[in-house]
Amino acid sequence: MASGLNDLGRFAEPAVLILVALANGPKHGYAIMTDVEAMTGSPIGPGTLYAALGRLERRGLIAPLPADDRRRPYELTGAGATTLEEQLRELERFARTGLTRLASSG
């Protein structure tokens, strides 16, 4: 995990998924849930979603926008985009290492 998300414990993975969901534009809570489910095939619970949103918001990685009726969209901040990119690069290196090892053992 990237350093910015290391201390999130069990919310680190949902946090990354939320950042990815917001990478192509602001989304409100339910849109984030459906996007994450579409990307991963697994649902993210509403309690987990808002616990992770709160942590990301406190770290300045996402920012709330004015509510549309009762639904409040969130957007990725500059710091959030940087953190997400670092996170994905680490995952990319991790995946490449794993694939290289698999290929050499075969």
Next chain:
Amino acid sequence: MRLLVRLYPAAWRARYEDEFLAVLEERPLSPFDAVDILLGALDARLRPRSLAIDLAPRRNPPMNPRIAGYAAVAGGGLTLLMMLLGFVLPQPTNGVAVFLYPFAAVALLIAVVGLGAVQGRRNPVLGWAAVVVPAAGLLVSLVGVLGGVIGAGDEPMVAGLNSWALWSLGLSGFAIGSILFAVATIGVGVLSRGGALTLLIGSLIVGGIFLPTVIGLINPDGVPVMQMAIVAGVVLFCAGWMWLGYAATVQRPIASSAAA
């Protein structure tokens, strides 16, 4: 569903409850969701510093909207009493009805300014137009009534208008302003939309039927339907202001997204 959400700390609910409930209402609540919410509430209580908001004790609504809310309830109630007395008493422009009007007008003026300030933060143009027009109407009508009380009678007071004409003009402005206020409230959504819809219907009837009757353009005598519509319009008009006022007194503080 709401019971589960109430497990969260009050400050968390002040910030997230509306949007959280909106998410929950999008699909049926599964057992997985219920457990997840329980864990989320536990997390919010055990690790309050991990959240984006400070979990300070829940505060009462800001003072201005509360005062404006009480003023709206009082103003709407007094106006309703005044109008009902006006229907009952043989000379509604004298006595109790006239005595009540300044109190009703001042209360509604406070309500319009205070409640409008809340909406003006969200939609400045419509929000403030919805304050200026009814407030100006109330002030003009108040001048007219006070002119009548001090005995100005039919003598011109302002711009060649006598006290009766000023009262009618001001009340017309207030009715039109109330329509604007109701439309702004429905659009902005900060205050009660049910109250705003009630006010809108009442204002349309008051502006469209009652005031033309007062100034002699329409004669409802012998037309029971029109008389009933006038009574219904006045009641809805006053009930709308009272509803909006009550909603403002019990409203939660508006969550500040800027806290993030």
